[in-house]
Amino acid sequence: MTLPDDKTVREASKVTVYDASGNPVEFGSLFRGQKTIVVFIRHFFCGVCQYVAQLATVRSDALEQAGVRLVVIGCGDWQPIKSYCENTGYKGDLYADPSRVLHQLLALAESLERTPAGQEKRTYLGKSFIGNVVKSIWDGPFKNPQLIGKQGNISQLGGDFIFGPGETCSFASRMKHTEDHIDVADLMHEAGVSYP
Numbered sequence: 001m002t003l004p005d006d007k008t009v010r011e012a013s014k015v016t017v018y019d020a021s022g023n024p025v026e027f028g029s030l031f032r033g034q035k036t037i038v039v040f041i042r043h044f045f046c047g048v049c050q051y052v053a054q055l056a057t058v059r060s061d062a063l064e065q066a067g068v069r070l071v072v073i074g075c076g077d078w079q080p081i082k083s084y085c086e087n088t089g090y091k092g093d094l095y096a097d098p099s100r101v102l103h104q105l106l107a108l109a110e111s112l113e114r115t116p117a118g119q120e121k122r123t124y125l126g127k128s129f130i131g132n133v134v135k136s137i138w139d140g141p142f143k144n145p146q147l148i149g150k151q152g153n154i155s156q157l158g159g160d161f162i163f164g165p166g167e168t169c170s171f172a173s174r175m176k177h178t179e180d181h182i183d184v185a186d187l188m189h190e191a192g193v194s195y196p
Helices: 006-013 050-055 060-066 081-088 101-105 129-142 184-191
Strands: 016-018 024-026 035-040 068-074 093-096 159-163 169-174
Touching: 006 101, 035 050, 035 184, 050 068, 050 081, 050 184, 060 068, 081 093, 159 184, 169 184
Parallel strands: 035 068, 068 093
Antiparallel strands: 016 024, 016 093, 035 159, 159 169
16 A cells, blocks of 8 residues: 655644544644554444444553554544444544544545445444444434534545654555455554454
8 A cells, every 4th residue: 555655744743633522632643652553434423333343352451562552533523532432332542633634635535335346345344234324323313413414524434554653654554445444453463463
């Protein structure tokens, strides 16, 4: 996969993201001090959040032993972060990039396409498409109507990167369709983190 160049990483480092309380955080501060896996997810109502549920199974002691931090960034506003973490069981660092400036700088595409016919689905996809749609509606607008419009662009794709230490990027995998995160085991292997 094509890595973002040094200029792009420097520009991305200056972008503001927001934590679960709405506090602004400079993106670069998340990885300058240590190697950091940064997973860009789709919108906060996405029923394919089994990926983040699987990320939640990465042991904190394995990350600590490898000297690696794990960060998730969504494309919506910060207000859905707490309910998204509850829905997925993810207890790590999660931020929002509502401007999607990071997504644009890192060349993350937009699409509503699913896994192409004949291509094997990723291992983290446990539910059927209909099951994902129902879960998206239930966890999103049905349970949290006050968050409607804050979930982010539904066509925004994500990707998986390894940044730092410093303003460097050593790994990049950009989603080509809505079910295309790199498998968690492969991502952890790239980062030198023991999994499972």
